Amino acid sequence: MDRQKEQQAHYAGLAGGLTGCITRCICQPLDVLKIRLQLQVEPITTASQISKYRSLAQSVACIYKEEGLLAFWKGHNPAQVLSLVYGVAQFSFYERFNGVLRDIALFEGHDRTRNFVGGACSGSFAAMIIMPLDVIRTRLVSQDPGKGYRNGFQAAGLIYRTEGIRGLYRGLGPALLQIAPLTGGQFMFYNLFGGVIKRIERLPEDSMLQPVELFFCGGLAGLCTKLLVYPLDLTKKRLQIQGFSANRQTFGQHFVCTHMLQCFYQVCLREGFGGLYKGLAPSLLKAGVTNAFYFAIYDQLLSLFNKGFHKTL
Numbered sequence: 001m002d003r004q005k006e007q008q009a010h011y012a013g014l015a016g017g018l019t020g021c022i023t024r025c026i027c028q029p030l031d032v033l034k035i036r037l038q039l040q041v042e043p044i045t046t047a048s049q050i051s052k053y054r055s056l057a058q059s060v061a062c063i064y065k066e067e068g069l070l071a072f073w074k075g076h077n078p079a080q081v082l083s084l085v086y087g088v089a090q091f092s093f094y095e096r097f098n099g100v101l102r103d104i105a106l107f108e109g110h111d112r113t114r115n116f117v118g119g120a121c122s123g124s125f126a127a128m129i130i131m132p133l134d135v136i137r138t139r140l141v142s143q144d145p146g147k148g149y150r151n152g153f154q155a156a157g158l159i160y161r162t163e164g165i166r167g168l169y170r171g172l173g174p175a176l177l178q179i180a181p182l183t184g185g186q187f188m189f190y191n192l193f194g195g196v197i198k199r200i201e202r203l204p205e206d207s208m209l210q211p212v213e214l215f216f217c218g219g220l221a222g223l224c225t226k227l228l229v230y231p232l233d234l235t236k237k238r239l240q241i242q243g244f245s246a247n248r249q250t251f252g253q254h255f256v257c258t259h260m261l262q263c264f265y266q267v268c269l270r271e272g273f274g275g276l277y278k279g280l281a282p283s284l285l286k287a288g289v290t291n292a293f294y295f296a297i298y299d300q301l302l303s304l305f306n307k308g309f310h311k312t313l
Helices: 002-039 056-067 069-073 076-102 111-142 152-168 172-200 211-240 260-271 273-277 280-312
Strands: none
Touching (some): 002 211, 076 152, 111 152, 111 172, 211 273, 211 280
16 A cells, blocks of 8 residues: 555656646746736736736737747746756645545545645745746746846856855745645645535545646646745746846836835835736636646646556556
8 A cells, every 4th residue: 555655656756847848838938928017017017108018918919929929938947947857846745645635634524724734834845946947937038139148057057156056046935825824725725626526526535637637727726826826936036037137128127126025015006906916817827727627637748647657466
């Protein structure tokens, strides 16, 4: 049995990594849009005459006109590595940690709490590992055409030489604050919605849902959790571009802050409370689509790997 649990944890990591790569390739354009809108200090409204990006449709047209189609996949390489590493670390650790929690009397009969704690711990662990890749991805997406870094490898070296290890971990505070409820909530809501569907269809608890149902559960889980933690994501992105203003001259006013609380205060003071939710539309769309694909593909891959494992027993 121990061998079986260990093998399932390995399969969970493999399925999580493959799922991350697939969903990242599909959803990268939404990520580019989200980051561009999050970093804009000027208002995002069609009535504004000073804003580079004024609406979702106008932003798509503007990026395509100025930078071409490939601009929607800027920062894709470090983002792809990020997704692979994050997927392997998150899901592998989640399966291991969830297995440990099942044997603890405190969580007996409290599946949603166990799912939340397991997801929160696995997400925090994964976030610590991939933080430098997130900083590199954000800067590649937000830099002027022809300026800044040529690729992720050069970016890593320059950031480390000019800003030290701290530069590679800019925005870690809000990242960790957001990731625990984000990943914990995703696993909790995903299992909650899955349980509701099983009760409606009168299916056994250990039965496998159909791909469409998995897609639906994952999408709802992503939307619910993203709404809760979005201001922390915006704060993280604003912190990640500090010291990078020379390479962002065509994107309007540069936002300056030194820590998370100051960032919150400056955004609310200058852009209003709604400023904390800039880029929410593509972010919610990305969260819903990403999580829908993520969980649907992940469960299908994990089921496929486990069937192969049982055949070898």
